[in-house]
Amino acid sequence: MALLRYSPELDPVTNLIALQGDLERFLRNPGYGLGVSGSGGFPPVNIFDAGDGIAVIAEVPGIDPNSISVSGQGHTLTIKGERRRETSTDAAGYHRRERSFGEFSRSIQLPEQLDLDKATATYEAGILTVKVSKAEAAKPRQIAVKSA
Amino acid sequence: MTEQEIATKEKQQVQGQEKTRAGRFFLPDVDIEELSDSLKLRADMPGVKQNDVEVTLNNGILTIVGTVSSESYRKLQPLYTEYNVGNYFRQFELNEDIDAQRINASMRDGVLELTLPKSERARPRRIEVNAR
Numbered sequence: 001m002a003l004l005r006y007s008p009e010l011d012p013v014t015n016l017i018a019l020q021g022d023l024e025r026f027l028r029n030p031g032y033g034l035g036v037s038g039s040g041g042f043p044p045v046n047i048f049d050a051g052d053g054i055a056v057i058a059e060v061p062g063i064d065p066n067s068i069s070v071s072g073q074g075h076t077l078t079i080k081g082e083r084r085r086e087t088s089t090d091a092a093g094y095h096r097r098e099r100s101f102g103e104f105s106r107s108i109q110l111p112e113q114l115d116l117d118k119a120t121a122t123y124e125a126g127i128l129t130v131k132v133s134k135a136e137a138a139k140p141r142q143i144a145v146k147s148a
Numbered sequence: 149m150t151e152q153e154i155a156t157k158e159k160q161q162v163q164g165q166e167k168t169r170a171g172r173f174f175l176p177d178v179d180i181e182e183l184s185d186s187l188k189l190r191a192d193m194p195g196v197k198q199n200d201v202e203v204t205l206n207n208g209i210l211t212i213v214g215t216v217s218s219e220s221y222r223k224l225q226p227l228y229t230e231y232n233v234g235n236y237f238r239q240f241e242l243n244e245d246i247d248a249q250r251i252n253a254s255m256r257d258g259v260l261e262l263t264l265p266k267s268e269r270a271r272p273r274r275i276e277v278n279a280r
Binding site: 023042125 | 178181196224256257258
């Protein structure tokens with residue numbers, strides 16, 4: 001399904017356009033059901049099924065990774081942090097000021113049974129990616145059928 | 149819960165000028181600060197790495213292009229999204245006298261920082277007043 005669209009044989013432009021279409025389709029997907037708090041708050045998050053778990057991706061450029069706190073409790077994943085404005089000494093003023101700064105906090109209810117012990121969070125090029133794997137109990141398992 | 153101080157906005161798509169590259173282009177948020185000897189421009193382009201930024205100055209027009217890749221999304225299936233991803237594009241007409249040779253650009257954590265030094269002519273100069 002989705003895996004076929006982003007195939008390495010296709011050129012990166014086609015893959016990017018396919019990705020953009022997918023992201024658009026799931027915009028504020030009401031079918032997702034469980035709560036994403038602070039919707040419309042910063043940072044906007046995208047939630048993906050990663051096969052063996054869930055990936056939450058947020059764009060938070062220009063942040064000190066040490067100021068980000070990613071915590072989990074039960075089904076809830078919380079991302080908190082602060083974006084600080086860089087200050088230049090000797091600045092006379094701004095011609096434009098479009099970037100926003102301040103503290104942020106978002107909580108996400110994740111649908112599956114997730115094992116937060118196996119969660120990882122990485123920050124690269126301004127993108128925070130949190131991956132949480134399914135708990136063992138939630139993984140599909142094969143049950144052998146024995147003949148009586 | 150923490151007070152939400154920081155606002156979020158929808159990414160603005162580039163209107164008007166058609167690109168030869170397909171795919172949506174978004175306008176990066178930009179801060180432009182005036183210092184006594186330069187302008188400092190900072191643009192938010194999350195997902196763009198240092199090698200994927202192009203900054204050009206041509207006939208007084210400063211052009212910033214940042215490209216992102218869909219590679220990291222290959223094994224992911226969207227469930228719920230609040231933002232789209234895409235390349236970044238923005239242009240500015242520089243009306244200050246900028247010394248093009250000394251423009252400095254650096255990229256870190258998805259933020260492009262440009263230092264645009266003012267040429268000698270444009271710097272504020274203190275003129276000494278003598279007694280007559």
